[in-house]
Amino acid sequence: MRIAVLDDYQGAFGALDAARRLGDHEVVVFRDSVRGAALIERLHGCEAAILLQQRTALPREVVECLDTLRMIAQTGRHTAHLDLRALAERGIVVSAVGSGTPAVTAELTWGLILAALRGLPDEVARLRAGSWQGSVGTRLIGTTLGVLGLGGIGGRVAAVGAAFGMEVLVGGRAGSADRAAAAGYAVAADTADLFTRSDVLTVHLPLNASTAGIVTADHLARMKPGALFVNTSRAGLVAPGALAAALAAGRPGRAAIDVFDDEPVLGATDPLIALPQVTATPHLGYVEWGVLETLYGSAADAILAYAAGEPTGVVTPPDEPLAGR
Structure with a gap:
């Protein structure tokens, strides 16, 4: 053949x-x-x-x-x-x-979180250009990690957050709440509560008819100005245009993403890539x-x-x- x-x-x-x-x-x-x-x-x-x-x-x-x-x-x-x-x-x-395997996407998720919070892409570029230290990073210990969807990937991401000394706060359906309780994590009252309390909020859900656009503009507007929104799952989980608008409004203050609405993204055609608040990778979560x-x-x-x-x-x-x- x-x-x-x-x-x-x-x-x-x-x-x-x-x-x-x-x-x-x-x-x-x-x-x-x-x-x-x-x-x-x-x-x-x-x-x-x-x-x-x-x-x-x-x-x-x-x-x-x-x-x-x-x-x-x-x-x-x-x-x-x-x-x-x-x-x-x-x-x-x-x-x-x-x-x-869920493990490799969880690894990429943490790579993005650390890169965004410690300004690693900018610092690498700055060092190569002959400069030295231009930003101040943000710690993880003592902050709240919000996990929307505690499945195979979300569970691994949560475990690493706990190891870093973060409070893990879980949102999602009944299964996620049950797994959170079994692991000793806190459970958010609802999705709005999850977004309001999280310093780092990461989404780990499959994309289907019931989850498309599940992250709304209202959810993002509830996030702290210094919070980080992370998506290594599917871009369609976020309502169209909501993340770019939220970042422009300052809530959340930053985003780290590995997925886009229309892939592959060539020539910076997605508006998120051009935003300085965004740390982005080209859908590398499973590429290993x-x-x-x-x-x-x-x-x-x-x-x-x-x-x-x-x-x-x-x-x-x-x-x-x-x-x-």
């Missing part, structure tokens, strides 16, 4: 065992992102495609023009970026397989060698199983019509 590996930004695929295991097939790796007609052209002649997380969306208008594609190996379980009904109508099998080995390895397994006539991890369309993208 001719297999397209899409959006391999770092060119990592060729260094992984997954590439070796697909050596009997023709594999073409693309390092940039394209959409629409360019994506259709890119996939022409390919029978299978490997999609890394949600980097590539396949809406109906693209799917209906895919004339040779027969199989998609989607890494991870999330498929909201794929029009599953359109794919099924075209007879294209979708295997959603493998997952990352061990995670990529697992994700691409699962994709290779799925393609080999499909080639052998025994597809695995097949995802079927929902019973109801898909909502528009």
Whole structure:
């Protein structure tokens, strides 16, 4: 088969065992992102495609023009970026397989928090430019870490905060409250209370119909002027435009983000990147060698199983019509 590996930004695929295991097939790796007609052209002649997380969306208008594609190996379980009904109508099998590890996203979260509070990006740039010490950092010990969503990632972030001597305050659904109580963390009265009391507020929720826009302008306006808002989950958890407006108003005073509404962000097209109060990274939360080995390895397994006539991890369309993208 001719297999397209899409959006391999770092060119990592060729260094992984997954590439070796697909050596009997023709594999073409693309390092940039394209959409629409360019994506259709890119996939022409390919029978299978490997999609890394949600980097590539396949809406109906693209799917209906895919004339040779027969199989998609989607890494991870999330498929909201794929029009599953359109794919099924075209007879294209979708295997959603493998997952990352919460630990590496939790590590990146703390890297962003420390970088923002101690002004590390500016100090690195200043030192390289020949200057010495231009800012004063903010401590963690004795402050309040707010965690919205105490799941696999949020739980690890909370544990590190506690180790730094922070008071951990948890918000979210009943499951988060139960886990917080079991771990000895405080539980916020509601989401507004969580945002009001936190010095560092980090969001760790999946993005779905019930969580889209769950962080509102009102929530952000309740934060302290010196507080830090952190998002390494999904940009869509925050109401459109709310974070940029809140930062302009001074509440919160800073933000550290790894996710954007429209990725990849090229040429500083997202307004948050230009704000001096923002420490930003290009969605690096899961980008780590061990995670990529697992994700691409699962994709290779799925393609080999499909080639052998025994597809695995097949995802079927929902019973109801898909909502528009």
